[in-house]
Amino acid sequence: xxxxxxxxxxxxxxxxxxxxxxxxxxxxxxxxxxxxxxxxxxxxxxxxxxxxxxxxxxxxxxxxxxxxxxxxxxxxxxxxxxxxxxxxxxxxxxxxxxxxxxxxxxxxxxxxxxxxxxxxxxxxxxxxxxxxxxxxxxxxxxxxxxxxxxxxxxxxxxxxxxxxxxxxxxxxxxxxxxxxxxxxxxxxxxxxxxxxxxxxxxxxxxxxxxxxxxxxxxxxxxxxxxxxxxxxxxxxxxxxxxxxxxxxxxxxxxxxxxxxxxxxxxxxxxxxxxxxxxxxxxxxxxxxxxxxxxxxxxxxxxxxxxxxxxxxxxxxxxxxxxxxxxxxxxxxxxxxxxxxxxxxxxxxxxxxxxxxxxxxxxxxxxxxxxxxxxxx
Amino acid sequence: xxxxxxxxxxxxxxxxxxxxxxxxxxxxxxxxxxxxxxxxxxxxxxxxxxxxxxxxxxxxxxxxxxxxxxxxxxxxxxxxxxxxxxxxxxxxxxxxxxxxxxxxxxxxxxxxxxxxxxxxxxxxxxxxxxxxxxxxxxxxxxxxxxxxxxxxxxxxxxxxxxxxxxxxxxxxxxxxxxxxxxxxxxxxxxxxxxxxxxxxxxxxxxxxxxxxxxxxxxxxxxxxxxxxxxxxxxxxxxxxxxxxxxxxxxxxxxxxxxxxxxxxxxxxxxxxxxxxxxxxxxxxxxxxxxxxxxxxxxxxxxxxxxxxxxxxxxxxxxxxxxxxxxxxxxxxxxxxxxxxxxxxxxxxxxxxxxxxxxxxxxxxxxxxxxxxxxxx
Numbered sequence: 001x002x003x004x005x006x007x008x009x010x011x012x013x014x015x016x017x018x019x020x021x022x023x024x025x026x027x028x029x030x031x032x033x034x035x036x037x038x039x040x041x042x043x044x045x046x047x048x049x050x051x052x053x054x055x056x057x058x059x060x061x062x063x064x065x066x067x068x069x070x071x072x073x074x075x076x077x078x079x080x081x082x083x084x085x086x087x088x089x090x091x092x093x094x095x096x097x098x099x100x101x102x103x104x105x106x107x108x109x110x111x112x113x114x115x116x117x118x119x120x121x122x123x124x125x126x127x128x129x130x131x132x133x134x135x136x137x138x139x140x141x142x143x144x145x146x147x148x149x150x151x152x153x154x155x156x157x158x159x160x161x162x163x164x165x166x167x168x169x170x171x172x173x174x175x176x177x178x179x180x181x182x183x184x185x186x187x188x189x190x191x192x193x194x195x196x197x198x199x200x201x202x203x204x205x206x207x208x209x210x211x212x213x214x215x216x217x218x219x220x221x222x223x224x225x226x227x228x229x230x231x232x233x234x235x236x237x238x239x240x241x242x243x244x245x246x247x248x249x250x251x252x253x254x255x256x257x258x259x260x261x262x263x264x265x266x267x268x269x270x271x272x273x274x275x276x277x278x279x280x281x282x283x284x285x286x287x288x289x290x291x292x293x294x295x296x297x298x299x300x301x302x303x304x305x306x307x308x309x310x311x312x313x314x315x316x317x318x319x320x321x322x323x324x325x326x327x328x329x330x331x332x333x334x335x336x337x338x339x340x341x342x343x344x345x346x347x348x349x350x351x352x353x354x355x356x357x358x359x360x361x362x363x364x365x366x367x368x369x370x371x372x373x374x375x376x
Numbered sequence: 377x378x379x380x381x382x383x384x385x386x387x388x389x390x391x392x393x394x395x396x397x398x399x400x401x402x403x404x405x406x407x408x409x410x411x412x413x414x415x416x417x418x419x420x421x422x423x424x425x426x427x428x429x430x431x432x433x434x435x436x437x438x439x440x441x442x443x444x445x446x447x448x449x450x451x452x453x454x455x456x457x458x459x460x461x462x463x464x465x466x467x468x469x470x471x472x473x474x475x476x477x478x479x480x481x482x483x484x485x486x487x488x489x490x491x492x493x494x495x496x497x498x499x500x501x502x503x504x505x506x507x508x509x510x511x512x513x514x515x516x517x518x519x520x521x522x523x524x525x526x527x528x529x530x531x532x533x534x535x536x537x538x539x540x541x542x543x544x545x546x547x548x549x550x551x552x553x554x555x556x557x558x559x560x561x562x563x564x565x566x567x568x569x570x571x572x573x574x575x576x577x578x579x580x581x582x583x584x585x586x587x588x589x590x591x592x593x594x595x596x597x598x599x600x601x602x603x604x605x606x607x608x609x610x611x612x613x614x615x616x617x618x619x620x621x622x623x624x625x626x627x628x629x630x631x632x633x634x635x636x637x638x639x640x641x642x643x644x645x646x647x648x649x650x651x652x653x654x655x656x657x658x659x660x661x662x663x664x665x666x667x668x669x670x671x672x673x674x675x676x677x678x679x680x681x682x683x684x685x686x687x688x689x690x691x692x693x694x695x696x697x698x699x700x701x702x703x704x705x706x707x708x709x710x711x712x713x714x715x716x717x718x719x720x721x722x723x724x725x726x727x728x729x730x731x732x733x734x735x736x737x738x739x740x741x742x743x744x745x746x747x748x749x750x751x752x
Contacts, residue, residue, distance in 0.1 A: 033455040078455075086472050121498070123552075124494075125494040
């Protein structure tokens with residue numbers, strides 16, 4: 001369109017957030033008529049909301065304390081109304097499009113776009129029989145995929161967290177560039193990565209609002225009955241369990257363990273990135289899901305870990321990770337389970353991301369550690 | 377993420393717009409502390425902004441007069457601040473993420489997802505030497521592309537309008553589904569469609585703010601020096617002018633004629649969808665660009681049309697379209713030029729979209745008319 005004709009409202013004059021060298025961030029928003037403006041956002045941004053103050057031109061601003069490096073969701077609260085920064089792209093989080101910013105991490109270039117061969121991220125439209133609806137998967141194919149027209153590739157199914165969707169891993173997580181860099185350096189095997197929306201229904205910003213058991217079961221059907229067959233029919237995959245991995249972050253990590261506990265015949269590689277590792281199998285009532293206390297390796301996840309020797313033989317990699325600056329709930333539930341599993345003799349890789357929060361920098365680092373270990 | 381831990385601000389309770397059978401639309405937003413709320417949006421939504429009224433629960437609402445069918449951008453104006461509807465996905469328009477809604481058109485299913493073979497939309501990361509920066513093209517490959525691993529395909533370069541970006545044609549325009557349906561019905565030849573961001577710099581919401589000549593020239597370099605060579609090197613294209621088309625909507629139509637006027641050696645098919653057809657060649661000052669008055673076929677666009685017989689022989693299709701409900705500026709500039717070109721003997725297809733505005737329904741219909749005529 002020509003905005004000259006169709007723009008009925010003038011966009012507010014706006015300036016993008018300024019990230020200072022010491023990682024403090026200055027936010028601003030022009031809203032002359034507002035009476036109260038604050039900025040709030042993701043875990044790594046600090047404790048917020050941070051109240052902003054208005055200058056003579058009606059521009060509200062605040063400089064926040066140093067943030068954790070990485071990607072942070074953020075938004076303004078204008079007289080009680082949550083509003084995205086008009087200068088920001090939006091990223092699907094909290095069940096809706098949400099603003100986001102990047103705080104650079106010194107020396108970390110593993111998720112940068114580099115001068116290496118680049119894979120593609122493909123939108124795959126497919127029909128899900130289990131839900132009776134068309135869906136969209138995002139499929140990363142490695143740079144060599146179109147050149148080696150006979151080669152077949154292993155597949156990683158990679159899930160986002162609660163309130164996010166299938167776009168999270170590429171837009172917030174930069175998974176395609178992490179893979180491009182690892183593959184170009186010979187550190188990871190060329191693989192296909194499939195990212196789907198982890199809901200059979202519209203995204204829920206807070207999984208406490210759902211019957212988690214029903215929601216996870218409906219998504220399990222999509223993965224097992226619809227998605228895997230579609231991917232194996234559409235791409236040159238190595239279509240067996242030895243060449244199939246599932247991983248997810250937070251809710252996606254919970255889903256990975258939930259689905260794997262019923263389908264170890266489908267996956268030989270499992271990874272849980274900051275997903276609470278729960279004790280009880282019944283997920284019908286979120287309030288009753290136990291995330292702390294002793295983890296019983298005999299009964300948890302339908303007994304998936306009850307015979308460590310058999311599990312170790314069958315599952316070629318169990319990977320679990322968490323950020324050291326994540327809220328206690330995550331560190332406790334994950335740390336406790338990891339300790340119990342190791343004591344019981346379950347082989348696993350445990351990864352800690354130093355100083356990062358329940359946010360994407362933890363999961364970028366996690367993928368960067370995980371991907372080289374897959375399909376070896 | 378688990379929103380339970382990281383959500384510092386509660387999202388506003390919200391209800392998506394209700395589109396009534398008579399195409400009136402009821403908008404609502406919960407904003408108890410606001411003093412004034414209105415809704416405004418794209419050309420086809422009506423004359424707006426429409427003031428909303430507040431109920432006892434702090435929910436503002438209004439029902440607007442019947443809208444034109446198709447996709448409409450929209451936003452709320454809350455105490456002077458432009459705010460997207462939290463219930464809406466965002467679509468890049470007006471130089472930033474903007475809400476959007478769909479008003480169904482009775483009987484029109486050519487842009488629906490149907491049970492036909494579906495192509496893919498691929499994100500192609502590539503380095504643009506002319507700007508020294510990494511860029512992203514979106515590339516539609518037809519459903520058969522991966523199955524016929526020896527076949528080569530013609531390419532349509534398809535551009536968005538001012539304030540939009542490379543995502544417009546698939547997200548707002550549903551170009552991939554229009555092509556899927558046409559190709560499945562045997563009405564269009566299987567083709568690759570390439571969509572890029574029509575700026576060498578960040579998107580400008582209003583092209584009046586730019587040196588149009590410089591902006592178009594920089595984009596022309598990207599297309600000719602960077603994009604076409606990248607696409608021809610990366611995909612199985614038919615890499616000659618007889619199998620290469622360029623088309624664009626509004627600003628993208630202007631860019632198509634601008635680039636074609638210097639590079640008829642590159643393109644045998646040209647289409648201008650609602651792009652003003654201007655008289656003068658110097659685009660340095662937007663205010664001096666003439667969009668009405670007699671169109672001189674001898675001098676316009678560097679004399680591209682000055683020898684109609686030669687032009688007709690060289691250009692296998694010239695396609696021009698406009699919606700009958702578009703603002704006069706578009707109808708006058710396009711209609712006047714079409715009349716002059718026809719009188720001079722330039723062969724062209726002229727398409728009118730009945731009753732649609734300077735909006736995506738016009739351009740969906742345009743693509744649906746155009747694509748079957750390409751590469752024949």
